[in-house]
Amino acid sequence: MKRVFLLLTAMMIMISSTCMASSYKLVEAEYSVREGDSLDSIAVEYMARNTYGPREFREFKSGIVQLNEWLMDRDVQAGDTVRVNYWVKAE
Secondary structure (H helix, E strand, O other), X not given: OHHHHHXXXXXXXXXXXHHHHHHEEEXXXXXXXXOOOOHHHHHHHHHHHOOOOOOOHHXXXXXXXXXXXXXXXXXXXXXXXXXXXXXXXXX
16 A cells, blocks of 8 residues: 555656646756856855746755855865756746
8 A cells, every 4th residue: 555655646647747847947047157256146146047946045046056065165266167957837
């Protein structure tokens, strides 16, 4: 019974992901860091572009770090390129 429940839950997640993907698209952006920028300021800027729904700041910032593993070793510096992903409503 537990396996059936887990299987049905997994199927529901897959179906909802497919529906979500058809009404939203993932934007993959690159940001050139300028003097005075911080990871926080970059996250705030791109969170504002995300139209999928409210995002939690720490989770969004963590996603940026996952895309740019070098951020685990040091802060952003002017001249760096930071990859950022966010969702927008498909038109």
